[in-house]
Amino acid sequence: MASVDFPEVPIPVLDISPFFSESASAEEKQKVAHDFDQAFRKYGFACISGHGVDMDIVNRVEQEARNFFSQPAQEKTKFNCSKNYGNGGYTGLKSETVSVNGVSDHVESVEFRGNGNEMVVPCEGWNQDFMDAVKAYWGQVEGLSMRILKVAAAALEVPENFFDEFYNPIQMDLRLANYPCVKDRVEIPDATMGYGAHTDYTGFTVLKADYEVQGLQVLLPGETTWKTVIPPEGTFIINSGDLIGIWTNDRWPSVVHRVLPCGPLPDGRCKDRLSLVSFTGPNYASQIECVPTCVGEGARYKPVNAGEHFQQRLVAGRYKGDDKDGNAK
Numbered sequence: 210m211a212s213v214d215f216p217e218v219p220i221p222v223l224d225i226s227p228f229f230s231e232s233a234s235a236e237e238k239q240k241v242a243h244d245f246d247q248a249f250r251k252y253g254f255a256c257i258s259g260h261g262v263d264m265d266i267v268n269r270v271e272q273e274a275r276n277f278f279s280q281p282a283q284e285k286t287k288f289n290c291s292k293n294y295g296n297g298g299y300t301g302l303k304s305e306t307v308s309v310n311g312v313s314d315h316v317e318s319v320e321f322r323g324n325g326n327e328m329v330v331p332c333e334g335w336n337q338d339f340m341d342a343v344k345a346y347w348g349q350v351e352g353l354s355m356r357i358l359k360v361a362a363a364a365l366e367v368p369e370n371f372f373d374e375f376y377n378p379i380q381m382d383l384r385l386a387n388y389p390c391v392k393d394r395v396e397i398p399d400a401t402m403g404y405g406a407h408t409d410y411t412g413f414t415v416l417k418a419d420y421e422v423q424g425l426q427v428l429l430p431g432e433t434t435w436k437t438v439i440p441p442e443g444t445f446i447i448n449s450g451d452l453i454g455i456w457t458n459d460r461w462p463s464v465v466h467r468v469l470p471c472g473p474l475p476d477g478r479c480k481d482r483l484s485l486v487s488f489t490g491p492n493y494a495s496q497i498e499c500v501p502t503c504v505g506e507g508a509r510y511k512p513v514n515a516g517e518h519f520q521q522r523l524v525a526g527r528y529k530g531d532d533k534d535g536n537a538k
């Protein structure tokens with residue numbers, strides 16, 4: 210089961226730079242907002258170019274992360290500071306089970322939690338170059354998130370400062386995920402995923418996916434076929450988490466997605482898949498309720514507290530689960 214055995218989903222690629230350009234016309238800015246709205250209505254996902262993120266910083270953090278993951282297990286487990294996913298530090302291969310089907314994920318990760326927008330370094334002894342690179346990347350993602358929210362506000366036709374009160378400060382968490390290449394699919398149980406089916410818990414997720422090793426798939430609302438997301442080089446994948454679904458009354462749904470275990474590339478190389486996953490959202494004190502322009506026939510969700518929602522989602526999934534072979538029910 211390789212990602213090429215599934216159809217590709219045509220996630221729109223959106224250049225958001227005109228929205229922030231002084232020389233762009235009002236129509237050009239409006240077009241960015243309109244295209245953003247269309248992408249999220251249809252897919253809950255967009256691939257963003259013209260994002261303004263310094264790709265040298267991305268390359269640095271990726272190199273440092275690959276250095277970290279290439280160490281022997283006993284070195285990495287020293288950084289298993291919180292003994293579980295969700296509180297920061299290293300989580301070993303098959304320790305996490307993100308899907309409610311209960312099958313361990315074929316992934317290892319390092320997670321940095323935010324105290325608001327401040328990155329918390331969990332435990333001591335990390336390589337300093339690694340931490341410097343991660344912090345620099347954190348700042349870049351925060352900048353991009355704030356730009357995304359401006360486009361989102363225009364797309365929803367709410368005042369441009371609508372999100373400010375919720376994102377002052379922003380709540381960010383960063384997950385560096387390494388999906389080890391599986392040479393032969395029979396080496397792992399049938400239902401094993403790189404990362405099982407789930408929705409993201411908070412606001413927009415900013416994903417720097419591996420451009421070479423594919424594996425991310427979506428299950429669009431009302432569909433039963435998983436489709437592979439292939440991000441063009443240089444883009445970030447943005448998707449809406451649960452709180453965006455609640456804010457927008459599912460105009461921009463929080464779409465179920467998963468990652469297949471990665472196998473050898475067509476040329477035979479067996480390369481781990483690395484992704485940098487930044488969960489960005491309103492601070493935990495925020496009350497999230499349907500925005501006025503999305504109420505329509507009435508709000509589908511009761512208002513929620515952002516922090517409580519996050520805690521609930523850490524322990525229980527909203528997705529009803531896959532069958533034992535990892536297919537959508």
Ligand SMILES: O=C(O)CCC(=O)C(=O)O
Nearest residue numbers: 384386418425468484486
């Ligand atoms: O690694 C990926 O491409 C996506 C990971 C993901 O969905 C997540 O961390 O929530």
Ligand SMILES: [Fe+2]
Nearest residue numbers: 407408409466
């Ligand atoms: Fe996710």
